[in-house]
Amino acid sequence: MTYYEKKPEKKFFEKELVDYRDMVWGCARCNWCQNQWGWNVKSAEFSEICPAFHEFRIFPYSGMGKMHIARALLEGDFDYDDAPEMLDFIYTCTTCGACEMNCQRLQDKEPLKVNETLRAQFVRDGFGPKPEHKRLITGVQHYDNPWMQPRSQRDRWARTVPIKDLGREPAQTLFFVGCTAAFNNTLWKMAQSTAMILHEAGIDLGMFGKQEICCGSPIARIGDRETFFTIARRNIDLIHTSGVRQIITFCPGCYRSLKYDYPEVPGLPKLKPAVYHAAEYIAQLIDEERITCHNTVPLKVTWHDPCHLGRHCGIYEAPRRILRAIPGIELIEMERIKDQAWCCGGGGGARAAYPDFARATALKRIAEAQKTGAQALVTQCPFCEQNLMDALAQVQNGMQLFDLNELVIRASQKTKK
Numbered sequence: 469m470t471y472y473e474k475k476p477e478k479k480f481f482e483k484e485l486v487d488y489r490d491m492v493w494g495c496a497r498c499n500w501c502q503n504q505w506g507w508n509v510k511s512a513e514f515s516e517i518c519p520a521f522h523e524f525r526i527f528p529y530s531g532m533g534k535m536h537i538a539r540a541l542l543e544g545d546f547d548y549d550d551a552p553e554m555l556d557f558i559y560t561c562t563t564c565g566a567c568e569m570n571c572q573r574l575q576d577k578e579p580l581k582v583n584e585t586l587r588a589q590f591v592r593d594g595f596g597p598k599p600e601h602k603r604l605i606t607g608v609q610h611y612d613n614p615w616m617q618p619r620s621q622r623d624r625w626a627r628t629v630p631i632k633d634l635g636r637e638p639a640q641t642l643f644f645v646g647c648t649a650a651f652n653n654t655l656w657k658m659a660q661s662t663a664m665i666l667h668e669a670g671i672d673l674g675m676f677g678k679q680e681i682c683c684g685s686p687i688a689r690i691g692d693r694e695t696f697f698t699i700a701r702r703n704i705d706l707i708h709t710s711g712v713r714q715i716i717t718f719c720p721g722c723y724r725s726l727k728y729d730y731p732e733v734p735g736l737p738k739l740k741p742a743v744y745h746a747a748e749y750i751a752q753l754i755d756e757e758r759i760t761c762h763n764t765v766p767l768k769v770t771w772h773d774p775c776h777l778g779r780h781c782g783i784y785e786a787p788r789r790i791l792r793a794i795p796g797i798e799l800i801e802m803e804r805i806k807d808q809a810w811c812c813g814g815g816g817g818a819r820a821a822y823p824d825f826a827r828a829t830a831l832k833r834i835a836e837a838q839k840t841g842a843q844a845l846v847t848q849c850p851f852c853e854q855n856l857m858d859a860l861a862q863v864q865n866g867m868q869l870f871d872l873n874e875l876v877i878r879a880s881q882k883t884k885k
């Protein structure tokens with residue numbers, strides 16, 4: 469189930485707060501946006517679903533709170549200057565989508581879209597975003613990445629990997645790496661293992677290398693629509709000029725942007741190549757026996773559903789199919805999984821502006837993972853990986869952290885175990 473199944477009359481990025489007036493008045497104050505579905509709860513400790521509300525414990529931090537803030541702003545009950553803490557209410561949201569998922573199922577409303585539209589209005593009116601977010605936007609505007617890293621460093625991860633540079637030679641498939649894994653050498657393994665798996669399966673793979681541009685996902689979530697529109701148009705032009713037939717990315721933020729956000733931008737041409745997340749593509753290659761997992765990897769693992777892969781895009785089964793295809797892997801599920809999964813805390817700009825909150829949220833996920841008895845936490849998102857890695861370094865409970873494709877490489881390579 470994904471909340472993209474319904475099509476609004478206007479494209480999402482065309483909508484203003486006033487378009488949500490009826491919806492925000494209709495909030496039932498039922499609190500389903502804060503809790504797991506009743507039929508799914510297994511313990512009090514892991515029964516909640518909104519990281520921001522769980523941490524700060526007052527209702528403006530919840531999805532319901534965003535609905536009421538929007539209503540009050542629309543009806544003139546308050547103005548920006550009346551509530552300086554308002555930026556914290558709307559920007560501690562990790563954009564995990566849990567409130568949206570539960571509210572859509574039970575009340576047919578969209579608290580996360582309301583919050584993202586609130587953010588866009590704050591940015592447009594000059595009251596947002598947070599200073600830490602302005603630095604990300606400046607990075608994208610001047611360096612094509614939010615981390616303000618030089619473009620010349622963007623392809624360093626690929627020095628040991630057989631992949632074409634699309635600036636020099638054509639390829640059928642674009643490997644869209646994304647800024648976070650490309651520039652953080654502790655995450656290079658994500659890009660390297662994905663590229664190696666696809667290469668060994670015979671995929672004609674190319675990258676933009678130094679020319680790659682941020683997908684714009686962090687900028688869209690922060691609420692700077694104008695910068696996001698510019699980025700989206702540049703990416704579509706670059707992709708169409710390259711002549712690639714399909715795009716594969718392992719970053720759920722890039723995947724959501726390319727596949728679901730770009731079509732919601734008014735006036736943009738349709739992206740012609742098909743867009744795949746690496747998990748769905750590699751699961752298919754395993755089914756077709758173009759990748760064979762012949763090595764045993766003896767490990768008890770639990771899978772963390774990245775919010776932007778699961779709830780936002782509906783991909784829950786593909787990574788689990790991959791794990792089950794690896795001999796020796798025992799998958800033990802956490803209490804909150806799939807569309808009820810607990811967020812890692814790293815998304816939506818929360819890690820940039822509220823690092824302590826982001827870490828506290830990751831620590832709660834690690835506690836949930838530890839309760840399963842698994843030796844390792846496996847996921848596939850650079851933001852989740854980074855945030856969980858930092859939290860694991862703090863807690864030092866012996867739990868390992870793997871990117872899904874690290875395990876696929878171990879299982880499929882002839883020379884390595």
Ligand code: SF4
Pocket residue numbers: 494495496497498499500501502531532535570571575577579
């Ligand atoms: S689940 Fe929806 S209707 Fe219920 S309180 Fe939350 S936002 Fe309001």
Ligand code: SF4
Pocket residue numbers: 501517518519520521529530531560561562563564565566567568579580
């Ligand atoms: S998107 Fe997630 S963090 Fe934000 S309000 Fe909804 S449940 Fe809370």
